[in-house]
Amino acid sequence: MNFDHMQRRWSSLRKVLERSGPFCRPDFEPSPENLQMLVDHCKVLVVGAGGLGCELLKNLALMGFRHLHVIDMDTIELSNLNRQFLFRHKDIGSYKAEVAAKYINTRVPGCNVVPHNCEIQTKSEAFFQQFHMVICGLDSIVARRWLNGMLMSLLVYENGELDQASVIPMIDGGTEGFKGNVRVILPGMSPCIECTLDFYPPQVTYPLCTIANTPRLPEHCIEYVKVIQWPKENPFDCAIDGDDPQHINWIYEKSNDRAAQFGIQGLTYRLVQGVVKNIIPAVASTNAVIAAACATEAFKLATSCSASLNNYMVLNDLDGVYTYTFEVERKVNCLACSQVPREIEIEDSKYKLQNLIDLLCERPDLQMKSPAITAIINGKCKTLYMQMVASIEEKTRENLSKTLIELGLKDGTEINVADITTPNTITLKLKFPQDNSASQ
Numbered sequence: 001m002n003f004d005h006m007q008r009r010w011s012s013l014r015k016v017l018e019r020s021g022p023f024c025r026p027d028f029e030p031s032p033e034n035l036q037m038l039v040d041h042c043k044v045l046v047v048g049a050g051g052l053g054c055e056l057l058k059n060l061a062l063m064g065f066r067h068l069h070v071i072d073m074d075t076i077e078l079s080n081l082n083r084q085f086l087f088r089h090k091d092i093g094s095y096k097a098e099v100a101a102k103y104i105n106t107r108v109p110g111c112n113v114v115p116h117n118c119e120i121q122t123k124s125e126a127f128f129q130q131f132h133m134v135i136c137g138l139d140s141i142v143a144r145r146w147l148n149g150m151l152m153s154l155l156v157y158e159n160g161e162l163d164q165a166s167v168i169p170m171i172d173g174g175t176e177g178f179k180g181n182v183r184v185i186l187p188g189m190s191p192c193i194e195c196t197l198d199f200y201p202p203q204v205t206y207p208l209c210t211i212a213n214t215p216r217l218p219e220h221c222i223e224y225v226k227v228i229q230w231p232k233e234n235p236f237d238c239a240i241d242g243d244d245p246q247h248i249n250w251i252y253e254k255s256n257d258r259a260a261q262f263g264i265q266g267l268t269y270r271l272v273q274g275v276v277k278n279i280i281p282a283v284a285s286t287n288a289v290i291a292a293a294c295a296t297e298a299f300k301l302a303t304s305c306s307a308s309l310n311n312y313m314v315l316n317d318l319d320g321v322y323t324y325t326f327e328v329e330r331k332v333n334c335l336a337c338s339q340v341p342r343e344i345e346i347e348d349s350k351y352k353l354q355n356l357i358d359l360l361c362e363r364p365d366l367q368m369k370s371p372a373i374t375a376i377i378n379g380k381c382k383t384l385y386m387q388m389v390a391s392i393e394e395k396t397r398e399n400l401s402k403t404l405i406e407l408g409l410k411d412g413t414e415i416n417v418a419d420i421t422t423p424n425t426i427t428l429k430l431k432f433p434q435d436n437s438a439s440q
């Protein structure tokens with residue numbers, strides 16, 4: 001591409017990168033080289049090629065980023081087409097990452113998007129290490145946590161000092177209906193996903209007694225039909241299929257009856273669909289704003305032209321547009337980004353292994369999914385329980401009903417826990433109640 005064309009094509013960016021201003025970072029030096037750096041060298045990974053991913057790729061490509069990779073394991077569905085604008089009807093069934101990359105590469109001259117049609121968990125450390133930053137447009141908390149753990153594991157410490165060159169910033173965008181958020185994470189330096197895990201409440205479930213006895217919301221009526229009436233009447237001789245209109249219709253009619261009985265308003269077919277499939281509708285405008293904020297943060301990080309978001313932005317465009325930013329804090333004993341081993345308090349000495357596993361899954365600051373536990377007992381490494389591998393599950397199942405003491409665990413024993421929420425094994429130190437541990 002010739003010089004003249006470069007001058008004209010990026011004239012807006014050049015105004016920002018070749019002039020000084022009140023919001024520039026102190027280390028920013030206005031120069032044509034800033035643009036050249038961005039265009040020639042900056043390598044960015046976009047995680048997710050869905051609603052946010054399409055917006056992100058388009059924004060980044062039009063802002064001068066040329067070395068882009070995109071990773072997504074999903075294929076395109078009809079219901080994506082209203083907002084995932086890089087896809088057309090003929091693309092249904094194809095990989096999102098592949099189609100998105102091809103579209104951008106054809107449409108934006110000089111831009112090179114490399115697609116990866118797979119799960120992030122299949123990629124090695126070396127893969128992630130090649131990027132200058134990672135931008136997430138994910139709808140999965142587990143995948144976010146895993147990626148967070150991966151970027152943490154790439155950090156290099158020398159004599160307790162963090163080597164800044166090993167830090168790969170993560171820009172995380174998230175949307176849910178009319179709400180969205182953006183955060184900038186500098187692994188090892190600023191609060192990470194696990195530091196603020198309690199921001200993600202476990203999925204909404206309604207107490208069974210409310211559903212059965214005192215429903216107040218249309219959702220309660222739908223849940224009642226879903227969890228109580230369907231299994232009892234089994235109208236189609238099979239489990240509920242959220243994509244089968246007959247099933248949804250049946251649930252709609254029955255929940256309507258129940259809503260009428262309790263005088264509850266607001267039950268619609270769409271709501272039934274939403275509750276049954278556990279989906280919150282995606283809103284294109286929310287995606288657009290959040291992706292734009294993410295891309296701007298990427299541009300700021302890549303060029304130093306302005307200070308980064310510090311460190312959490314919230315958007316709510318349900319009723320007007322409301323947005324603000326605030327600073328979340330690092331957790332001193334964060335499992336992912338602090339070097340401090342976490343203690344797990346055991347309430348009583350009769351605690352069974354099953355109780356410990358439940359604790360790991362239920363604690364808001366851990367929220368594990370299917371933890372596998374190993375420990376060094378009497379000098380030997382023992383697997384206490386592992387759900388993921390059937391043969392090991394069978395062999396270790398009997399341990400679930402044993403108490404921790406029967407299994408040889410004591411106050412101060414360190415257990416190693418592996419889970420799908422992190423690529424790294426986590427070490428937790430057991431803390432037994434004082435009087436009981438003395439009798440050990």
Ligand SMILES: [Zn+2]
Nearest residue numbers: 192195334337
């Ligand atoms: Zn952290």
